[in-house]
Amino acid sequence: MKQSVKTRIILLLSGILLLQSCTKAAENTAAAPPPPELPVYTVITSPATVYQEFPTALEGKNNVEIRSQVDGYLDKIYVEEGAYVRAGQPLFKIDSRAYGEQMHMAQANLQVANANIQKAKVEVDRLEPLVIAKVVSDVQLRTAKANYAAAVAAASQAKASVGGARINVGFTTITAPVSGYIGRIQYKKGSLISRNDANPLTLLSDISEIYAYFSLSELDFIGFQKTYAGATLEEKLKNMPMVDLIIADNSLYPQRGVMKIVDGQFDRSTGAISVRAVFPNPNGVLRTGNTGRIRMPQLFSNAVVIPQESTFEIQDKTYVYVVGKDGKVNGKPVKISGKTESYYFISEGLAKGDKIVFTGIGNLKDGVLIKQKPVSSDSLLNAKPL
Numbered sequence: 001m002k003q004s005v006k007t008r009i010i011l012l013l014s015g016i017l018l019l020q021s022c023t024k025a026a027e028n029t030a031a032a033p034p035p036p037e038l039p040v041y042t043v044i045t046s047p048a049t050v051y052q053e054f055p056t057a058l059e060g061k062n063n064v065e066i067r068s069q070v071d072g073y074l075d076k077i078y079v080e081e082g083a084y085v086r087a088g089q090p091l092f093k094i095d096s097r098a099y100g101e102q103m104h105m106a107q108a109n110l111q112v113a114n115a116n117i118q119k120a121k122v123e124v125d126r127l128e129p130l131v132i133a134k135v136v137s138d139v140q141l142r143t144a145k146a147n148y149a150a151a152v153a154a155a156s157q158a159k160a161s162v163g164g165a166r167i168n169v170g171f172t173t174i175t176a177p178v179s180g181y182i183g184r185i186q187y188k189k190g191s192l193i194s195r196n197d198a199n200p201l202t203l204l205s206d207i208s209e210i211y212a213y214f215s216l217s218e219l220d221f222i223g224f225q226k227t228y229a230g231a232t233l234e235e236k237l238k239n240m241p242m243v244d245l246i247i248a249d250n251s252l253y254p255q256r257g258v259m260k261i262v263d264g265q266f267d268r269s270t271g272a273i274s275v276r277a278v279f280p281n282p283n284g285v286l287r288t289g290n291t292g293r294i295r296m297p298q299l300f301s302n303a304v305v306i307p308q309e310s311t312f313e314i315q316d317k318t319y320v321y322v323v324g325k326d327g328k329v330n331g332k333p334v335k336i337s338g339k340t341e342s343y344y345f346i347s348e349g350l351a352k353g354d355k356i357v358f359t360g361i362g363n364l365k366d367g368v369l370i371k372q373k374p375v376s377s378d379s380l381l382n383a384k385p386l
Contacts, residue, residue, distance in 0.1 A: 037371040039358040040323055041310060043350050044377045048300045048386050050338040050345065053246070054214040056277075058290040062178045062206035068193045069171040070094055074201075081185050084284070085176045085204070092201055094193060096172035103165035110162050113155035120148035180206035181284065203288075210279045210286045212245060212257060214294050215272035221262075227298065233262060243277050244295040253292070255280045298338055303345040306334075307380065310356050311344065320350070321357040321364055323372060329357055330366045342384040 076093035079085055127141040183203035187193065193201070216224065230236035237259045245253040257279035266273045277294055279286070311318050311334070318336055321329040334349030350356070357364065358375045 035327070035369045035371045036360070037373050038360045038364075039375045040355050040370075040372040041307060041358040041375045041380070042377060043346075043352055043354040043356065044305055045302045045352045046305050046386065048303045048305065048338075048340070048343075048345065050298050050300070050340055051244075051295045052220070052298060054216070054294045054296065056212040056214040056245070056292050056294045058286055058288065058292065059211045059213065060180065060205040060207040060288040061209040061211065062180065062204075063288055064177055064180075064204045064206075065200035066091060066174060066176075066202045066204055067195070067197070067200045068092070068094055068174060069195055070099065070168050071194050072096075072098065072172065072192075074187055074189055074191045074193050077185065077189055079182050079185075081182055081202075083182050084180070085182060086179045087176055089176045090173055091176055091182070091204075092174040094172040094174070096169055099165065099168045099172055103162065103169055106158065106161040106165040110155065110158035113151065113158040116151040117148070117155055120144065120151040124148050174201070176204055178204065178206045179208070180204045181287070205288045207281050207284055207287060210281045210290075212277045212279060212292070212294055213274060214277070215267075215270065215274055217272050218266065221273055237262070241297050241299065243297070245277075245279055246293040246295055247286070248291055253279065253286070255282075257294075300338065300345055303338070304347075304350050304352065305343050305386070306346060306350065306356065307358065307384075308339070308342055308344055310358050310361070312361055318344075321361050322350075323355040323357065323370065326369075327372065328367055328369050329364055340386055343386060 072094040074092060075095045078090045078092065085091065123144040124141070127136060127144050130136045131138045131141045181204070183205060185202045186199045187201060225233075225236065228236040228239045230239050240259050242256040242258055244256060247253050257277040259275065260278050261276040263274040306320065310320055313319070317333050319331045319333050322332045323329055332349055334344075334346045336344045337347035338345040355372070357370070364370075
């Protein structure tokens with residue numbers, strides 16, 4: 001009888017405890033919030049072109065310092081600053097009177113030297129028959145022939161002096177070595193000009209073509225070599241698409257340029273290598289000293305595309321939240337190979353058809369269950385084109 005009472009009490013207590021636990025479980029179940037509803041983007045692939053920009057300094061095809069090769073007073077200035085001149089056109093005139101007199105003196109010396117040749121020749125002709133007749137010693141004839149040879153040499157020297165004097169007279173007229181635009185003229189009429197002057201008379205810039213110099217980092221250069229086909233650097237340059245130039249007012253220069261030259265080595269101080277692009281400049285819009293940005297295209301035939309707002313960064317690495325088949329999210333690192341204003345192109349970490357959380361990733365954690373709200377990639381691309 002006592003045992004039966006104890007058994008009933010134990011069963012009663014067990015029932016009460018079981019009822020309480022069920023009640024708490026029900027309360028906990030009722031209090032659990034529903035999973036958050038978040039937009040989910042299905043990864044697509046698409047052909048695309050992205051651009052890298054590099055600051056550049058522009059120079060004309062030829063930039064020539066115009067200097068005088070003779071000393072003297074600046075007698076005439078034939079051109080204005082900023083004027084366009086053609087190759088061979090006179091630019092400046094140095095007072096040539098002193099050089100003209102030097103040429104006249106050299107010509108007179110040449111005439112004297114030629115006369116001495118004739119005189120020495122006469123003496124040789126006079127002595128030859130006398131030596132044959134043994135009237136005079138052959139020593140006199142050999143001396144006469146030596147004098148003749150010396151007269152010929154002196155005439156050659158005098159002729160060279162005439163040529164040098166004539167060249168100096170020609171140097172008094174300074175002409176344009178190439179076609180181009182005249183820069184600032186450093187001297188005025190009447191100024192004393194010297195071959196050793198620190199400043200040139202002016203700078204003549206041939207800007208029919210413009211050279212745009214810019215630098216590639218070591219990583220950019222390695223990427224360039226991997227991207228374009230070709231066994232040699234020259235072949236890779238030929239296979240590159242044409243590049244654009246953005247000028248100082250952020251407008252796009254209408255002519256496109258081609259990559260021509262890559263420097264032979266990296267600059268140790270900057271870790272970069274110099275590259276040159278060439279742009280036609282038929283209207284002379286660009287000038288030496290202009291600045292801008294080179295825009296280099298990078299072509300993707302089948303790029304994995306994701307929106308930039310779907311990513312987050314941790315310790316210099318880029319992550320996305322991938323949605324699993326069970327509806328739970330997990331952070332995954334991705335490698336970016338290019339970008340546009342709104343999108344990233346992924347080379348590692350994602351594939352076509354993967355699902356990622358589009359927005360609202362600020363409070364997410366690994367393993368969180370979400371309710372998926374699909375986002376149409378077409379509508380997204382229409383709103384924000386590649």
